[in-house]
Amino acid sequence: MEVAISRRKFLQGTVAMSVIGATVATNLLSDEHDKSSKNGKNIFKNSQTGSQRAQEVATLCEMCVNKCAALARVESGAITKLNPNPKFPKSKNMLCARGNAGIQSVYDPDRLKYPMIRIGEKGEGKFKRVTWDEAYEAILNGTDKFPGLSKILKEEEDNRSSMLFCAGEGMAEHTFKQFYQAFGSSNWLNHSSICLQTVASGYGVTIGAYPQADLDNAEYIIMAGANRAEAIVTPDTMDAFKRTKGRGAKLICIDPRFTNTAAKADKWLAIKPGTDLAFVLALTYVTLTENLFNTSYVEQYFNGFEEYKNSVLSNNYTPEWAEPITGIKAKEIYAIAREFAAHAPKAVYYPGRRSTFASNDFQLRRAMAIFQSLHGGIDVKGGLIFGSKLPIKEHEGLAPLYEKAQARAITKSTVKKGDAGYDDCAVVSDGGSWISWRNRYIEDKMPYKVRGMFCYKHNPMMNMPNTAKTAQMLKKMELVVTIDTMPSDTVMYADVVLPECTYLERTDPVTTFGGVEPSIAVRNKVIEPMYETKPVIEILKGLTTKISKPLFEISKQFDSDIQDSIESDGEEDTYAEFNLTLPFLHTQEELNHHAVSMYIGAAEQLDRDGVFYPNMDVYYKALSVNEHQYYPENKKSYTVNGGKPKTPSGKVECVLASFTQKGIDSMPVWKDAYEFKVPAGKFKLLTGRHAQFTQSGTANNAMLRDLMPENFVWINKRIAQEKGIKFADIVEISSSIGKTRLKAYPTEKIAPDQVFFVHGFGGESEALTWAYKNGGNDNAVIEDHIEPVYGAATMHETNVEIRKV
Amino acid sequence: MANYGMALDYKNCINCSACETACKEENGILMGADKHRIWVGVGEIEGQYPLLDITSNAFHPSQCQQCENAPCEEVCPTHATYYDDNGIVRVDPDKCILCSYCMNACPYDARYVDDRTMTVDKCNFCSDTRLARGETTTACQTTCPTKVRTFGDLDDPESEISILLRTREHYSLKTHLGTKPKLFYLT
Secondary structure, eight states: OOOOOOHHHHHHHHTOOOOTTSSOOOOSSSOHHHHHHHSSSGGGOOOOOOSSOOEEEEEEOOSSSSOOEEEEEEETTEEEEEEEOTTOTTTOSOOOHHHHTHHHHHSOTTSOOSOEEEOSSTTSOOEEEOOHHHHHHHHHHOOSSSOOHHHHHHHTTTOGGGEEEEEOSSTTHHHHHHHHHHHTOOOEEEGGGGTTHHHHHHHHHHHSSOOEEOTTTOSEEEEESOOTTTSOOTTHHHHHHTSTTTSSOEEEEEOSSOOHHHHHSSEEEOOOTTOHHHHHHHHHHHHHHTTOSOHHHHHHHEESHHHHHHHHHHTTOOHHHHHHHHSOOHHHHHHHHHHHHHHTTSEEEOOOOOOOOSTTHHHHHHHHHHHHHHTTOBSSTTSEEOOBOOOOOOOOOOOOOOTTOOOOSOOOTTSOTTSTTOOOSSOOOTTOOHHHHHHHHHTTOOSSOOOEEEEESOOHHHHSSOHHHHHHHHHHOSEEEEEESSOOTTGGGOSEEEEBOOGGGSOOOOEEEOBSSOEEEOOOOOSOOOTTOBOHHHHHHHHHHHHHHHHHHHHHHHOHHHHHHHHHHOHHHHHHTTOTTGGGSSOHHHHHHHHTTTSTTHHHHHHHHSEEOTTHHHHOEESSSSOEESSOGGGSOSOSSTTOOOSTTSSEESOOHHHHTTTOOSSOOOOGGGSOOOOTTOEEEEEEOOSSOOTTTTTTOHHHHHHOOSOEEEEEHHHHHHTTOOTTOEEEEEOSSOEEEEEEEEETTSOTTEEEEESSOOBOOTTOTTTBTOSOOGGGTSOOOBOTTTOOBOTTOOEEEEEEO | OOOEEEEEOGGGOOOOOHHHHHHHHHHTOOOSTTOOSEEEEEOOOOEETTEEOTTTTOEEEEEOOOOTTOHHHHHOTTSOEEEOTTSOEEEOTTTOOOOOHHHHHOTTOOOEEETTTTEEEOOOTTTTTTGGGTOOSOHHHHHOTTOOEEEEETTOTTSHHHHHHHHSOEEOTTGGGTOOOSEEEEO
16 A cells, blocks of 8 residues: 655645744843744754653643643643643543643743733734733723723713623633623623534524534434534544544545545535535435434424424425535435434434534524434434533622613614614624624614723634724724733733733633533643733732722712612622622632532542542543543443433424514525525635634644644635646735735645635734734634624635735 | 554544644654654545545654664664664764765655754654653654554563554555564554
C-alpha cells in the first residue's frame, strides 16, 4: 500500500510561512520586558519538560467548550505540560491540540496583566494602567472620558436595565450571571443566538431535551452539517472515529464541503447548503411510505403523527422531489432511509452542535428529531440518549427586585417592526437574540436608554455577523466594562478593562456532567494568578464592595418599594436584600465543597483527582494504556426514561399548534424560499470550525498558530483557474456589508458556487501580536440575517464576490 | 533494556494535530512548520467535486520509523546518530556536525534541523523526557483523542504492543529497503 508520509506534503498543506518578524511590536498593553522579546525569537521559547517527577494538578481545559480533564505538570512553579486526565468519562483520556497548547494562554506576553482605563478615543486602544481600586472607582464614578454607573443610574432614575450584561460560554459564566441578577438589569445576552440555540430548542420542543448521541454503540450514523473530526466534541469525536471505515459503525457524512469527517466517513454526499431539511423530509417520506418506522413506539409516544404523515405525503416529499433541491441522488436517499431503519434503534441522525446556518434551522432540527423518533431511537443504547446527571447543591444567589428596572429592551410581537423595542423573532429566549438587540440599539429603537455594558469573556466584535455594526454599538455605549484574559477586539472598545486570570490560574464552579456515564468534575487552580490578574469571582467581589452601597443610595431616591421597606423594616434589613456583595462572600473552593457535600469524600477527591462519581473506586479501571472503564456496562445510563420523550406530554410533538399564532410553521415543511440560489458570478460563503482554533479566543496562541498560521479561503480549483487565482494568492471577499482579505486555497473539496473559510481570524486588535490582521474575518463579510424563531444569526446566507488583489 | 516499538491504528486518525502539539510541548520542539518530530501525511484529494475519491484523502500519522537497520545511523560520519540500550535511534547533539547526510538517507523524511541545538533532530520516543522519568507512554500516545498509538516493548511477549502485533494484521513502510522499521501500521 502506498502511504503518504512526506514532510513536504505536510508543509504544502499547512502553508509554511515564517511567523517571526512579520508583525511589529506596537503593543501598548505589554510591559517593557515583554516588548523586548516580541521581535526576537524569545517568544518561541518552548522548553522540554524536566527529567524529574513533578507536581501534578487535576484541572479542566478551557480552550474550547468541551471541558476535558487535564493533569497539569508543574515544575518550579511553571506549567510545563498538560496531559489528559484519564479519569473523566466525558473526555476519555485525551487532550487535543488546543488542550496541549493551553500552556501558551498562560505565558502569552500579550495577555491582559493589569486593570486599565481608557485615555484615548473609544476603540483606539489607548489605556493607562491603574490599580484595582482605581478601576472600580472609574466604573462607579467615571472619568473625564466616560460616565460611571452612578451618573448613569441617577440620570436613568435607577433603571437598572440601562446596563447590558453579556457573557461567553464557560464554567464561570454562572458567577458573572449572579452579578447580573443582583444588579437587577433585565438585559442579558449570551452566546446562544450565535451558537446552538436553534438546535437545542428544536430538539427541546420536539422530544423534551437536547439529547446526546451514543456513538459508542450506534451502528449507523448520519452526520449532516456536523464535522466531528474537526469541530471536536467529547466524547463523540473519540467514540465515532474508532469504528468507521467498515469497523462497526457506518458513517454517512452529508456536507457541502469535503471535510476531515468526510474523509473518515464510509460515504460522503455533497449537499447544497441550507437544504438539509428537504433531505430529512425525503428520508421521512420513504420511512412512512415503506412502513420502515417503529409502529409500537409511534403508537405509544407520538402526538400528531397522522397530521405530520399527511403533511409529508400530501406535499409529496419524495426522494425524486428532493434530488434537485439537495443535489443528493434519489437512490441514495432511498438507500439511507432503508439502511437507517435496518439498524434502528442503533442508528443515529446526529443532532450536532453548531451555530445556525440557514433560516430553516429550527424546522430542520424538528424534522431530524421526529425522523429519529420514528425509528424508536430515543433514550436507548446506540441511539439518542438523555443520560443521567448527578445532582449537586446550588448555593444562594441574590435576585432583588428594583421597582424602576424596566423589562428587557425588547417588547413582544405586538410592537410593529420599526417601533421602539420591536421584536424580530417569535420566541425570546433566556440568552436573547444578539444581533437583533444590537441592531435595535444602533437604530435608536430601544424602549428606554441603555447606556453601558458589562462584557465577560465575550468578544462581540469577532463573534457575530456584521462587525461594522458591532463597532457602532460599542462606540455608542457610554460605559463599556470588559472582563477578559486577552486584549481582544472588543476590549479595544472598553472604558475599563478588568484582567481575569486564565483558566489554569483559577478554580471554577464545580460542574456536573450528564450522559451515559455521568460524573462531577472541577477546574482546580494550577498556579497562582500571574501579574495582577484575578479570577472573576474575586473581581466581582471587589467591584460589588465598591459599588453596592453607593448604588443602593441611588435606589433609595427613586425606588418607592425600597423607601417603604426602610420605613417598616429599617435600612439595615432592607439593604441586606440589595447587598450586591452577598453572592461573592465565599471563595470558589468553599462553594465547591458545599456543592458536593452530599457525597462522602467527593470534595477531597475532586481536589486531588478532578473527577468524582459514586462508586468510582470500584467502577473505574484501566483496561489498557489507552482504554478505561468508567462504569460497568449494566450501570450505564443508556435508558433513563423507558424510551419516553421528556416533553411535558411525554410524547414526541410533531405539531406545535401554538407556533402558528407566531407565524411559525407548526410542522416542518419545505418552502421554495429555502432553495439554494446563488446569483451568477457570486459565491455562497460558508464558515465553520476546525480542530486547531476555537473561534477568535485562541487566535493569538503561538503554538496553535504554528499548526495553522492563518486561514485560507477554499475556492473550487476549476473556478480558481478560470479566475487566475493560484494557491496563496491574496484575494478579497466582499459582500453587501463589507470585505476582508485572505489567501486562496484552490481545491476540489468545495463546490464551484461556494467558498469557505474558518472563523476566528482577521482580528483588528493591535494588542494581539499574532492575531492582528492575520487572515480574513468572516464576520466582516457575513450579513446579519435573523432566523425567525429565536432570532439566531444565520451564518450561511451571504453571497460574496471574490477577486484577486 | 527494552526494544521499543509502536503500533499505529492509523484508520482512527482524524488529523487533529494533538500528537504534534503534545510532542512539541513535551520535548521542547522549536516552532515553525517544518520543525516537528511527528506529523500526519495527507493524501491529495482525487476527482472533481462532487465526485471525489473518499479513500484518496486518507490520513497517515507518521514519525521516525525507529529502523532496526537505520540508514541515517549508517551514513552518519561522526556517530552522532546511534542506537541506545532500548533500541531507539537517538542523536547526540555534541557529535552532530549538521552535514545532513542523515536527512538525505532517511527514506521516511523523518529528520529535521533544530536551529537551537544545531542538531539534525528526530523522534526519540520521548527518551529525554517521559522515558527518562520512568513513564511508560509517549506524549503522542497519551494525548491522542482516537487512540491511534500503542507504544511498548517488542521483546516482552506480554506487552500490549506484542499482543496487538500477534492478533492484528499490520504492515510497515518501505520494507523493501531492508530498514526493518519498528513502527507497525495496523489494518
